[in-house]
Amino acid sequence: MFEPPPLHTRRYEGLRVQDLDPAAFYIFAADTTEPRGHLQAWQDATLERATQCICIVSQEEEQVSYRDGEGSLTWASLRDDQMLLRLVAGRSVYLDISGLAHHVWVPLLRLALSSAQAVRVVYAEPLNYRRHASPASPALFDLSVAYRGILPLPGMARLAGPLDDTRTLLVTFLGFEGNRARHMALSIDPVPKVVPVIGVPGFQIEYPAFTIASNREFLAEHQAYSDIRWARASCPFSAHETLTSIATDFPQFYMYIAPVGTKPHALGAVQFAIEHPGISELLYDHPVRKAGRTEGVGVTHVYTLR
Numbered sequence: 001m002f003e004p005p006p007l008h009t010r011r012y013e014g015l016r017v018q019d020l021d022p023a024a025f026y027i028f029a030a031d032t033t034e035p036r037g038h039l040q041a042w043q044d045a046t047l048e049r050a051t052q053c054i055c056i057v058s059q060e061e062e063q064v065s066y067r068d069g070e071g072s073l074t075w076a077s078l079r080d081d082q083m084l085l086r087l088v089a090g091r092s093v094y095l096d097i098s099g100l101a102h103h104v105w106v107p108l109l110r111l112a113l114s115s116a117q118a119v120r121v122v123y124a125e126p127l128n129y130r131r132h133a134s135p136a137s138p139a140l141f142d143l144s145v146a147y148r149g150i151l152p153l154p155g156m157a158r159l160a161g162p163l164d165d166t167r168t169l170l171v172t173f174l175g176f177e178g179n180r181a182r183h184m185a186l187s188i189d190p191v192p193k194v195v196p197v198i199g200v201p202g203f204q205i206e207y208p209a210f211t212i213a214s215n216r217e218f219l220a221e222h223q224a225y226s227d228i229r230w231a232r233a234s235c236p237f238s239a240h241e242t243l244t245s246i247a248t249d250f251p252q253f254y255m256y257i258a259p260v261g262t263k264p265h266a267l268g269a270v271q272f273a274i275e276h277p278g279i280s281e282l283l284y285d286h287p288v289r290k291a292g293r294t295e296g297v298g299v300t301h302v303y304t305l306r
Helices: 041-048 080-087 102-115 179-185 208-216 216-221 238-248 263-275
Strands: 008-012 025-029 055-059 065-066 074-076 092-096 119-123 144-147 167-173 192-201 229-231 253-260 280-282 288-291 301-304
Touching: 025 041, 025 080, 041 055, 055 102, 065 208, 074 080, 092 102, 092 301, 119 263, 144 208, 144 238, 167 179, 167 238, 167 263, 179 253, 192 208, 192 216, 192 238, 208 216, 208 301, 229 238, 238 253, 238 263, 263 280, 263 301
Parallel strands: 025 055, 025 092, 092 119, 167 192, 167 253, 192 229, 253 280
Antiparallel strands: 008 301, 055 065, 065 074, 119 301, 144 288
C-alpha cells in the first residue's frame, strides 16, 4: 500500500509501483541505454496505471517526444512553457531523472515546482560506472563522447548577469570527468575564485578519492584544495545547504554554479538557482553520454520537493 512519504528522501532497494502514489502521474525516459533508466516500477505502471504514464520517447537538443497514457505521440519544445505545463500543472508528479538529460528534466522540474500539486523526483544510482578501456587514459571512467558546449539550460538563462565590478565565484560540483570543471572556469572572464564541492559520502566508499584524483590538475591550478566543501553525493538537500552556506560566506559575490557532479547534486543546484536568480546562474556543458556507460541498478531515491 502507498504511504505518503515524509519530507525529503525515501530509499528503496527496488522501487515498486505499490510504493508510488496511485493518483500521481509518472514521467520517465524510454530511450535510455542505462539499466537504471528502466525501473520495474515504470514497467508495472505502464500495465497497471497506463493513463498516468508519460514516457519520454526521444530527447533532442530543443525538443522531446513523449507518449501519454492514451498512447498518442506528442512533440514538445523544451523552450515552450505552455507545452510543458500540460505535463505537470495541477498534478501530483513523479519525475524520474535517472534516464533524462539535464536539458530535459530541468525545465520540467522548474515548471513543476511552480505549478504542480506535489513534486517527487526519482533517482536510481548505478551499481557501477564503465571503466575506461585504455590504461593510458587520464579518465578512470568512460562516460561521455562529446560536449555540445556551455549553453543555458532551457528556462534557466540569466539575461542580466553580474555587474562589471561584481566579484564572481565558481561553485563547481565535481565528478569523474576532470576536464569539465576546467572548461567551466575558462569560460568566465576574469577567471573567478573557485569553490569545489565533492560528494561525501559517495555512492561508493572509494568515489570521493576517485573524484579528487580525476580533478587534481584543476584543483591545483586554482589552489582550491583548501576551499573544498562536502555534500552527500545522493542528497540534493545537502547540496542546497552547501550552496546556501557558500552564499553566506561570500555575500558580495555572484555565483556561477556548475552542476557537473552527481545528478542529486545537480538537482539541489537547480533548486538553489531557481530560488536565487539575482545572485546565481547555472553553467552547463551538455555532454553527449556514451551508451551503456553504467551497469546495473543500485539504490533508488525518491525526493519530496513539494
